[in-house]
Amino acid sequence: MYIENEQTKEIVDKYIGDGLGDWTDELEGNHMEFWCVAQAKDYGYLLNNGNSKGKLKGFKVAGETEEKMTNEQRIKLIKGAIDPIDVNYKQFKIENCKIFTKDMIKQWAFKFD
Numbered sequence: 027m028y029i030e031n032e033q034t035k036e037i038v039d040k041y042i043g044d045g046l047g048d049w050t051d052e053l054e055g056n057h058m059e060f061w062c063v064a065q066a067k068d069y070g071y072l073l074n075n076g077n078s079k080g081k082l083k084g085f086k087v088a089g090e091t092e093e094k095m096t097n098e099q100r101i102k103l104i105k106g107a108i109d110p111i112d113v114n115y116k117q118f119k120i121e122n123c124k125i126f127t128k129d130m131i132k133q134w135a136f137k138f139d
Contacts, residue, residue, distance in 0.1 A: 062097075064104055064136045070097035085132065086115055095134055103136040110135035 060072040070080030
């Protein structure tokens with residue numbers, strides 16, 4: 027974040043720092059060329075150096091999620107080119123001092139509540 031002089035394009039003031047409440051450069055000097063969001067707390071972006079990054083809350087990181095839930099898939103979800111994606115996971119329950127696992131399915135979709 028910065029203030030730029032519109033005529034000279036000179037950076038007048040930077041709002042980046044390492045103190046509490048300061049903005050930080052999480053892109054390490056790069057900039058976003060493409061940004062997309064499928065739902066709240068689910069976004070991805072493509073950087074000018076060719077790398078893509080993203081955030082997705084509510085899904086456990088595992089091999090299946092990394093394979094199925096890529097930025098390319100997020101774009102296809104938004105465009106309606108693919109159906110919502112089912113992700114399998116195990117839920118652990120403790121009953122009477124015994125641990126049980128239950129197979130569950132969570133759906134990744136393009137939606138805003």
